[in-house]
Amino acid sequence: MQFPKFTTANTTHTCQLRFHFDWYTRRRQPLFLSSAIATLLQNGLDIVVADNGYHLLEFDVSPSVLKTLMSLKNSTALLE
Numbered sequence: 075m076q077f078p079k080f081t082t083a084n085t086t087h088t089c090q091l092r093f094h095f096d097w098y099t100r101r102r103q104p105l106f107l108s109s110a111i112a113t114l115l116q117n118g119l120d121i122v123v124a125d126n127g128y129h130l131l132e133f134d135v136s137p138s139v140l141k142t143l144m145s146l147k148n149s150t151a152l153l154e
Contacts, residue, residue, distance in 0.1 A: 104137035
């Protein structure tokens with residue numbers, strides 16, 4: 075099996091880590107119905123993401139599920 079050769083010019087996209095998280099409410103109760111709760115969740119995630127050096131790529135709130143897609147910043151080394 076041969077692996078592709080990566081140069082320093084094309085490794086930025088190969089070294090990105092993305093994390094997909096889903097949080098469900100207990101018994102799938104519709105707790106995230108109001109826009110105030112969605113705003114509160116967004117603000118809380120923004121703080122957590124900023125504190126840990128991540129990018130929040132996508133954010134979706136449905137009545138019983140919070141879905142996020144996050145990635146490391148490009149300046150963060152993988153092996154730190």
